[in-house]
Amino acid sequence: MRRVVVTGSGVVSSLGVGRERFLQGLREGRSGIGPIQMIPTEGLSTNFAAEARDFIGEEHFSRSDISLFDRVTQMALVAAAEAMAQSGLELSDERKLRAATVIGTSMGGQHTQDDNYRLVYGEGKTRVHPFIVPRLMANAPASQISIKYGLKGPAWSVSTACASSNHAIGQAFHLIRSGGADMAATGGAESGLTYGVLKAWEGLRVMARDACRPFSRNRSGMVQGEGAAVLILEELESAKARGAEILAEILGFGMTSDASDIVQPSLDGAARAIRAALEDARLSPEAIRHVNAHGTATQANDRTECAALRAALGPAAEALSVTSTKSMHGHCIGGAGALEAVATIMALREGIIAPTINYEEPDPECDLDIVTNCAREAKISAALSNSFAFGGLNAVLALRRWEGS
Amino acid sequence: MTETADSVFAEVRRIIAQQAMMDPGQITPDSTPDGLGLDSLALVEIVFAIEESFDISVPYNANDPNASDFDISTVGAAAQAVRRLLAEKES
Structure with missing residues (x-):
C-alpha cells in the first residue's frame, strides 16, 4: 500500500x-x-x-x-x-x-x-x-x-x-x-x-x-x-x-457520524471514529501514547471526549498523555484540526507535548493524564489528533514519528 | 398575588409550554425541564425568548447551567429569577 x-x-x-x-x-x-x-x-x-x-x-x-x-x-x-x-x-x-x-x-x-x-x-x-x-x-x-x-x-x-x-x-x-x-x-x-x-x-x-x-x-x-x-x-x-525531509507519516484516518443530536456530542460516535482511525492505521491501542484532544473546554465535549478515549482505547488510555492546545490558540473552528496536526507533529518530532494551559482543578470526569500548564518532554512514536464537530461529525487522524523508514 | 396568577409566571409558562409543545395548563411552578422533556438546546431557546419578551439580559451559560446565576431548575424558579432581573433593571 x-x-x-x-x-x-x-x-x-x-x-x-x-x-x-x-x-x-x-x-x-x-x-x-x-x-x-x-x-x-x-x-x-x-x-x-x-x-x-x-x-x-x-x-x-x-x-x-x-x-x-x-x-x-x-x-x-x-x-x-x-x-x-x-x-x-x-x-x-x-x-x-x-x-x-x-x-x-x-x-x-x-x-x-x-x-x-x-x-x-x-x-x-x-x-x-x-x-x-x-x-x-x-x-x-x-x-x-x-x-x-x-x-x-x-x-x-x-x-x-x-x-x-x-x-x-x-x-x-x-x-x-x-x-x-x-x-x-x-x-x-x-x-x-x-x-x-x-x-x-x-x-x-x-x-x-x-x-x-x-x-x-x-x-x-x-x-x-x-x-x-x-x-x-x-x-x-x-x-x-527527491530527498525531501520527512516531518511525520500519516498512518490512518477515521470518520463517523453520531447521527443523533445537532449540538450534543456522543460518546459512541467519537469512540467509533477513534477506533476507525486505529483500524485504518493498523495500530493497536497500546501504540498510541498521545492525543491532541478536541478539548473545547465545554462540559459536554470534555467529559464525552475523555469517556470516548477510554471506551475506544481500553486500559491503554491510562498511558495516554492528553492535551488541548485550544487553551492557547483558541478554537479556530474550520482551521482547528490543521493547527492541532502541526502541534501533534511537534510532539512526534521534537518530543515536546504542548500543554493545556489555564488548568486549575482536576475533574473526576476527565481523569486522563492531562498535560497541564507546562510542556512535557516525552518520546512519542504514534499519536492521535481528534476533531468532533457540531452536527455530530467526527474525524480522527493517526500520525507516526518518522524514523527513517 | 399567588405564584400561578401573576403575569411574569404566566409569560414564563407560556414560553416554556411553547418550547415543550404542551398546554400551559399542564405546567406548574414545580415542573422541571427534565420532566417537561426539555434538552439543553431547548433551554437556550427559552432563555432567549425570555430575554426578548421581558427585555432583560439573562446570565445563563449552557456549559454548566447549575453554575449560572439564573435558576431554571423549575418553572417557578425561572419566574422568580425573571422577577429579580426585572427589579434590578428598574433600580
Whole structure:
C-alpha cells in the first residue's frame, strides 16, 4: 500500500505568523487569547478571543489581491506559502496534474459577508464591490492555493464545522494513499471573529466567562480563535526520491457520524471514529501514547471526549498523555484540526507535548493524564489528533514519528 | 398575588409550554425541564425568548447551567429569577 508523509507545514495563528512562532508559543505555554482589538466590541457579551493580531494582509498581498482575498483566504495562502517552501517542492507540469488541494473552512469569507451585509442592510447602500462572491465563497481558500501553485489535480473545500480541517487532511491522505493524487496541499482556515459571528456564538451560550480551560473542573466554555495551517502531504516514495525531509507519516484516518443530536456530542460516535482511525492505521491501542484532544473546554465535549478515549482505547488510555492546545490558540473552528496536526507533529518530532494551559482543578470526569500548564518532554512514536464537530461529525487522524523508514 | 396568577409566571409558562409543545395548563411552578422533556438546546431557546419578551439580559451559560446565576431548575424558579432581573433593571 502507498504510504503518505508530511513534508511541509505552515501556520498563521494568534501565537504569531509562521510555524516557528506558533510552535514556540506552544512550547512556552503562551496564551494567544486576549481582549478583542480588531473590531469594536460594544454590544458583545464576550470581549476576548484568539485574534491573529500580527497577521496584516497588506504586508503579504497587493491591493488588487486583497480585493479578491477575504482574510480567511489570506491566512490560508500565507500558511500554504510557508508549507510549500518547507517542503522544497518544485512541481513539473506533469506532476502538477497529480497534485491535490483540500482545504477545510467552516464559514468561508465571514469578513466579506459581515462587512457587506452591514453596507446593504445597515447603511442602505445599493451597490457592493464586484468581487464579493469570489471573496466569500467557502472554496476560495482551496481555489486560491490551487491557482497560486498550479495544483491541477483534485481540489475541493470541506465544511464540517470544527472538524473541517481533519476531514480535509484525512481525505487528502486517503486520496494519495489510494493513488488518486501524488501530493496535496491540505489543512484549513477560519477567520470568523466578526461582530455577526461572535453574536451568533454568544446566542448559543457556550462561550467562556474568563479563559479557555479544557478539562479543568472550573472550565466555563470555549473561546473563539482565528488561524490557518497547511500541510504538504506526499506519497512516500516520491518524497524520498527527491530527498525531501520527512516531518511525520500519516498512518490512518477515521470518520463517523453520531447521527443523533445537532449540538450534543456522543460518546459512541467519537469512540467509533477513534477506533476507525486505529483500524485504518493498523495500530493497536497500546501504540498510541498521545492525543491532541478536541478539548473545547465545554462540559459536554470534555467529559464525552475523555469517556470516548477510554471506551475506544481500553486500559491503554491510562498511558495516554492528553492535551488541548485550544487553551492557547483558541478554537479556530474550520482551521482547528490543521493547527492541532502541526502541534501533534511537534510532539512526534521534537518530543515536546504542548500543554493545556489555564488548568486549575482536576475533574473526576476527565481523569486522563492531562498535560497541564507546562510542556512535557516525552518520546512519542504514534499519536492521535481528534476533531468532533457540531452536527455530530467526527474525524480522527493517526500520525507516526518518522524514523527513517 | 399567588405564584400561578401573576403575569411574569404566566409569560414564563407560556414560553416554556411553547418550547415543550404542551398546554400551559399542564405546567406548574414545580415542573422541571427534565420532566417537561426539555434538552439543553431547548433551554437556550427559552432563555432567549425570555430575554426578548421581558427585555432583560439573562446570565445563563449552557456549559454548566447549575453554575449560572439564573435558576431554571423549575418553572417557578425561572419566574422568580425573571422577577429579580426585572427589579434590578428598574433600580
